[in-house]
Amino acid sequence: MNAGTRTRGAMRALEAPLQIEPHPQQAPGADPELRLLVPERDVDRPEVSVVIPALNEELTVGEFVDWCQEGFRRAGVRGEVLIIDSGTDRTAEIALAHGARVLKSPKRGLGRAYIDAVPFIRGPFVVMGDADCTYDFRDLGLFVEKFRQGYEYVMGSRFRGSIEPGAMPPLHRYLGTPVTTWILNRLYSSHFSDIHCGMRGISTEALRRLQLESQSWEYASEMVLKSVHLRLRTAEVPVKFYKDREGRLSHHKRSGWLSPWKAAWINLRAMFVYGADFFVLRPGWVLLVLGLLLTLPLTFGPISVGPVTFSLYWMLAGFAATLLGIQGVYMGWIARIFYDFTGSARRRLLALFPYTRTVLLSAVLFLAGVGLTVPLISLYIRGGLRLPVDVGIASHMAVTGLLLCLCGFITFVFMLLVHAASRLSNLVYGASGPSPRANLGRTS
Ligand SMILES: Nc1nc2c(ncn2[C@@H]2O[C@H](COP(=O)(O)OP(=O)(O)OP(=O)(O)O)[C@@H](O)[C@H]2O)c(=O)[nH]1
Numbered sequence: 109m110n111a112g113t114r115t116r117g118a119m120r121a122l123e124a125p126l127q128i129e130p131h132p133q134q135a136p137g138a139d140p141e142l143r144l145l146v147p148e149r150d151v152d153r154p155e156v157s158v159v160i161p162a163l164n165e166e167l168t169v170g171e172f173v174d175w176c177q178e179g180f181r182r183a184g185v186r187g188e189v190l191i192i193d194s195g196t197d198r199t200a201e202i203a204l205a206h207g208a209r210v211l212k213s214p215k216r217g218l219g220r221a222y223i224d225a226v227p228f229i230r231g232p233f234v235v236m237g238d239a240d241c242t243y244d245f246r247d248l249g250l251f252v253e254k255f256r257q258g259y260e261y262v263m264g265s266r267f268r269g270s271i272e273p274g275a276m277p278p279l280h281r282y283l284g285t286p287v288t289t290w291i292l293n294r295l296y297s298s299h300f301s302d303i304h305c306g307m308r309g310i311s312t313e314a315l316r317r318l319q320l321e322s323q324s325w326e327y328a329s330e331m332v333l334k335s336v337h338l339r340l341r342t343a344e345v346p347v348k349f350y351k352d353r354e355g356r357l358s359h360h361k362r363s364g365w366l367s368p369w370k371a372a373w374i375n376l377r378a379m380f381v382y383g384a385d386f387f388v389l390r391p392g393w394v395l396l397v398l399g400l401l402l403t404l405p406l407t408f409g410p411i412s413v414g415p416v417t418f419s420l421y422w423m424l425a426g427f428a429a430t431l432l433g434i435q436g437v438y439m440g441w442i443a444r445i446f447y448d449f450t451g452s453a454r455r456r457l458l459a460l461f462p463y464t465r466t467v468l469l470s471a472v473l474f475l476a477g478v479g480l481t482v483p484l485i486s487l488y489i490r491g492g493l494r495l496p497v498d499v500g501i502a503s504h505m506a507v508t509g510l511l512l513c514l515c516g517f518i519t520f521v522f523m524l525l526v527h528a529a530s531r532l533s534n535l536v537y538g539a540s541g542p543s544p545r546a547n548l549g550r551t552s
């Protein structure tokens with residue numbers, strides 16, 4: 109069935125607010141290294157774009173494009189396939205012949221291929237994946253269904269779908285993927301079941317807001333983490349995962365044994381960089397509370413609980429924990445401002461740390477700290493610049509005093525950074541944050 113004559117009823121929800129971008133080749137400032145090839149049977153005003161990087165995939169790309177067309181037909185949607193080809197074989201020619209658009213781009217990595225594609229995407233919704241026929245794009249209707257229901261980010265899940273025997277090495281299937289997915293879910297309070305799945309859907313608007321930067325395999329983690337930062341409405345759908353065709357080598361294997369390890373390393377790096385707040389905030393709170401509990405109650409002398417006496421050494425441990433904790437919390441909050449796509453962290457932190465009130469609070473903390481050190485300093489001066497052997501509770505007070513001085517100063521500097529980082533964030537993401545619901549065609 110011709111894509112253009114297909115019934116529109118089923119996709120009315122997607123069509124209503126459609127805003128097709130002007131043809132990207134006419135856009136000024138386009139990357140001169142990119143070249144768009146349009147097939148004879150091009151699709152006009154697509155409602156869904158399948159966006160696929162390909163590096164020498166002549167073995168499978170033709171069948172892959174056919175799968176996509178079948179997927180569009182089954183879903184009753186007008187779709188385009190956009191192959192980002194950075195190879196040297198016949199991939200582009202075959203893809204074109206099967207009706208796909210091809211964006212010729214230099215070989216600069218998988219993440220970069222997606223970045224290159226963004227200005228060329230015409231549909232309001234995108235489904236991504238591999239050109240190797242390992243993900244079953246004939247079922248892309250499941251993604252379309254979720255878009256219709258109003259979801260902005262739709263993760264495929266091979267664990268909720270099916271995995272052909274031999275498609276995933278046992279180490280990945282039973283250890284690597286479940287464990288990293290579990291850790292990510294714990295840290296980010298998310299509910300993914302397969303964070304490494306390459307078949308994903310996203311609204312084009314959300315994809316643009318993600319502002320992907322990863323050049324290589326780590327784009328996968330960057331996307332997941334930013335989708336959490338952006339609080340995208342997220343769903344999961346089952347996908348079928350097949351093993352590589354006879355004769356096709358995964359790019360990890362083509363690039364040598366180090367490649368998957370390198371991919372894992374840079375994915376981990378992306379998790380740390382884009383999720384710095386998640387990593388330091390919770391441990392920071394734990395240390396801060398624990399530290400304060402070990403310090404403040406001991407300010408006026410040791411305390412015995414049963415057989416244990418909490419004295420100066422415990423205080424010093426608490427002192428260190430409090431400092432680490434407050435730094436963790438403050439740095440986590442700063443990191444949150446850096447990835448504050450929605451503007452909510454800025455609003456919350458600026459309200460919590462207004463300039464004048466925080467300056468006053470910091471000054472009070474600092475002066476109270478100085479005050480608590482006075483007994484020890486006066487003992488020191490009265491002793492002829494020597495401390496007596498037993499200084500009593502003066503040392504306890506001084507430890508708390510020093511801690512309050514430091515906390516006051518750190519809080520003051522943190523407040524300055526919150527204000528500075530918020531201004532920067534306003535410039536990057538817009539003063540009130542982007543409108544997350546704009547221009548999306550959805551039923552709910
Ligand atoms: N344009 C472009 N495509 C790439 C590049 N590197 C990989 N690809 C394509 O990205 C997709 C994923 O690559 P695969 O080799 O299947 O890697 P994978 O599926 O993540 O890893 P395996 O699990 O080992 O198969 C394929 O369609 C590749 O052809 C690149 O540098 N540029």
Ligand SMILES: [Mg+2]
Nearest residue numbers: 238240242358
């Ligand atoms: Mg693959």
